[in-house]
Every structure is written in structure tokens, then in C-alpha cells.
Amino acid sequence: MIKQQEGATVDSRVKVAIVYYSATGNIAQIAQEMAETAEKAGAEVRLRKVAELAPRAAIDANPAWxxxxxxxxxxxxxxxxDLVWADAVIMGTPTRFGNVASQLKQFLDTLGGVWQQGLLADKVYSGFTSTGTLHGGHESTLLALANTFHHFGGIVVAPGYTHPDKFADGNPYGTSxxxxGGTAAVDDTVRAAARVQAERVVRFARAIATA
Incomplete structure (x- = not known):
């Protein structure tokens, strides 16, 4: 607890919403790693997935899905x-033609009402992604996602090259x-980068919330 004024206290725990779309599970694994890390850093966490839009037949045709x-x-x-509640929001999406997956985009498009009320502003935002090919849109997807955060009036906190694990991961815009093509599992390098990003988001969200 942080002392606010004599005789009054406020909860020092920041609230982090991790919102993602995942088809075959890579993004879901990264989201879980971030959720666990944020909780260990003292945050209250809501882990949320967005609604699936794909037909059941498409899902059933892919064992990993x-x-x-x-x-x-x-x-x-x-x-x-979930976003209104949060002090910080971390969003994850697989890359679709170098851009945000339609499932996450559809969720973003439902936020007009709370955006118009200014309820998405002044929060920390960050993003993560996964691609099927080595240069399949890691950076363009995260930059596209950040465009939405800017429209919200959010404070974009990228991991940058602020930790040795980010040099191994190689993406300053977010974990990727x-x-x-479905043959490489989420490995220790990606998990380490996810932890760096989640800890950084919690740290900045706490600093802003208690300023």
C-alpha cells in the first residue's frame, strides 16, 4: 500500500489487461508468460482472448488450432x-499479411464508445506478435497495432533494446x-523477451499511476 495522505491509503497494485488473439497457440503461450510475469511484478492481471471469427470447419481442419x-x-x-479497468494494456496478435489479425481488429473496432468518452487515454500500451516466416511482418504488425494505441491517447511503452535478452530476441517494438511455418515452438529466447516487456510495462504503469 502507498500512503496517499494522512489517514488514507491507495492500493499500489497496477492493473494490467493482456488481450490477445491466438489460433494455433503461440500468442496464447506468450500472453500466459506475460501474465505470470506481471503478477510476479505485483500487478493485478486480467488475461483475455478476443472472440474467434473463423468457422468451426476451419478450426477443426487444423490439429494445432x-x-x-x-x-x-x-x-x-x-x-x-477490461481496457477501461486497466492501467496498462498489452495486446498480442499473429501477423496476417504484415498486419493485425482480423479477430483482434474486430475487437478494437468495438471500442468506439469508450474511446469517445476518453476512457482509453492515458494508459500504458504495448504489443507482441508471431509470424510464420522469418521476415513475415513482425515489425509492421507491431507498428500497425501502435497506430491504434496512438489514437486512444495511450502511452506506448516498447521494450526497446533495454536488456540483453532483447538483443537476443532482436525486436525493439515488442516481443515476437x-x-x-508451425514447426518452431515458443522458446526460451521468446519467453525471456516477454518477461522483459511485461516487467517494463508494469514498471511504467506503476510510475504513471502513482505520479
């Missing part, structure tokens, strides 16, 4: 209030994974 759908069945679906 089916497995992730089952593994994350208990994760609540994101709603606007290359799954080599």
Missing part, C-alpha cells in the same frame, strides 16, 4: 470494460516469435 481452442477454453473473452 483445435488443441489451442481446447487449452484456452476457460480464458474469458475480452470486453471493453517466428514459428517457421
Amino acid at each position: 483445435v488443441a489451442n481452442d481446447s487449452a484456452t477454453a476457460d480464458i474469458p473473452v475480452a470486453v471493453a470494460d 516469435h517466428h514459428d517457421a
